Amino acid sequence: MSEQQRILEMIEKGQLTAAEAMELLEALNTTKEVATIQEVILSPKHNYKFFRIKVTSDNNSVNVNVNIPIGLLTTIGEIADKMTTMIPPDAKKDMEAKGIDISTIDFAKIIEEVINGTLDEPNIIEVEAWDESSQSMIKVRVYVD
Numbered sequence: 001m002s003e004q005q006r007i008l009e010m011i012e013k014g015q016l017t018a019a020e021a022m023e024l025l026e027a028l029n030t031t032k033e034v035a036t037i038q039e040v041i042l043s044p045k046h047n048y049k050f051f052r053i054k055v056t057s058d059n060n061s062v063n064v065n066v067n068i069p070i071g072l073l074t075t076i077g078e079i080a081d082k083m084t085t086m087i088p089p090d091a092k093k094d095m096e097a098k099g100i101d102i103s104t105i106d107f108a109k110i111i112e113e114v115i116n117g118t119l120d121e122p123n124i125i126e127v128e129a130w131d132e133s134s135q136s137m138i139k140v141r142v143y144v145d
Contacts, residue, residue, distance in 0.1 A: 003028050004025065004028070007021050007024050007025060007028075008021070045116075045117035045118065046117045046118075046119065046120075046122075046144075047117060048070050048114055048117065048119070048122070048144040048145060049069070049070055049145065050067050050068065050069060050070065050144065050145055051067075051068040051069075051070060051073055051111075051114060051142075051144050052065070052066065052067050052068075052141075052142070052143055052144065052145065053065075053066040053068075053140070053141070053142050054066075054139075054140070054141045054143075055138065055139070055140050055141075056138070056139050057131065057134060057136040057137065057138050057139070058136040058137045059134060059135070059136040061134040061136060062131075062134065062136075062138055070114060070115060070144070073111050073114060073115055087102065094129070095127075095129075098129065100127065105125075110124055114144050119144065122143050122144050122145055123141070123142075123143045124142045124143055124144065125140065125141070125142040125143075126139075126140070126141050126142075127139070127140040127141075128140075
């Protein structure tokens with residue numbers, strides 16, 4: 001039972017006057033507002049500068065570095081949900097065979113948390129996969145710093 005319901009029941013039973021109930025309700029709302037303000041003030045904010053994607057291989061046959069300034073993420077956020085459609089079907093099938101379901105990742109939410117500075121863990125995605133054609137381990141790391 002909520003505090004508001006208890007106060008209403010106390011009025012109904014004659015234990016409180018309407019004026020007393022109003023004071024209690026106002027105090028209750030003030031307490032909730034203070035708690036919300038404390039959460040905002042005390043929650044740590046991160047000032048990330050870059051969204052980074054690194055792809056490397058053991059034998060250096062593949063090396064890719066993508067560094068996107070955080071300011072550009074607002075634009076990327078608008079197309080984030082469509083990013084999974086850009087993955088080639090054979091690559092998606094290989095990932096799913098290895099237990100990686102990229103369709104369950106909410107990219108828009110991650111981007112929102114990065115922009116707001118509320119993403120606690122800077123490592124977003126880390127994947128290692130064996131590449132038969134180059135005979136090396138390919139590592140993909142998506143992170144912010």
